[in-house]
Amino acid sequence: MSECRFVIFYRWELKAKREEDFREAWEVLTRLYSQLYGCAGGRLHRSDDGTWLAYTEWPDRDRYLLAVERGIPDESVAKAMNAAVERRLDPVFMELRSDLL
Numbered sequence: 001m002s003e004c005r006f007v008i009f010y011r012w013e014l015k016a017k018r019e020e021d022f023r024e025a026w027e028v029l030t031r032l033y034s035q036l037y038g039c040a041g042g043r044l045h046r047s048d049d050g051t052w053l054a055y056t057e058w059p060d061r062d063r064y065l066l067a068v069e070r071g072i073p074d075e076s077v078a079k080a081m082n083a084a085v086e087r088r089l090d091p092v093f094m095e096l097r098s099d100l101l
Contacts, residue, residue, distance in 0.1 A: 005040070005096045006058045011051055011089035018084035022052065025080035030056060032073050037063045051089075061093070 014022050026044050033039035033056070042056035058064045072078035 006061045006064060007094045007096055008056050008058070008064065009092040009094060010054045010056075011091075012085050013051055013087040013089075014084050015086045019046070019052070021080050022084035025077045025084070026054065028074065028077050029072060029081070032077070033067055036073060037067045039063075039067075057096070 012022070023044060030039065030042050034041055038059045040057040040059070042054055044052065044054040046052055072081075
């Protein structure tokens with residue numbers, strides 16, 4: 001079994017014609033979180049029903065909570081993501097127990 005890590009699963013409904021803006025901002029934010037907090041990165045997907053899904057892997061819950069507390073470190077990234085999102089669905093918090101990826 002892999003080292004137990006903290007994983008977050010996100011879901012969004014995006015505004016029409018703002019998907020590329022969101023994707024670019026999500027990539028910048030994920031890289032920033034990697035540099036600042038040790039986030040291992042993530043994957044972003046578009047589902048068949050049109051929602052966007054992502055998961056990110058963190059060393060532990062505490063580092064994720066620190067990042068949330070401090071907010072998005074780049075105001076332009078925060079604005080781009082917020083402008084693209086129609087609706088945010090609640091995130092799902094998970095601890096990795098088996099990894100075959």
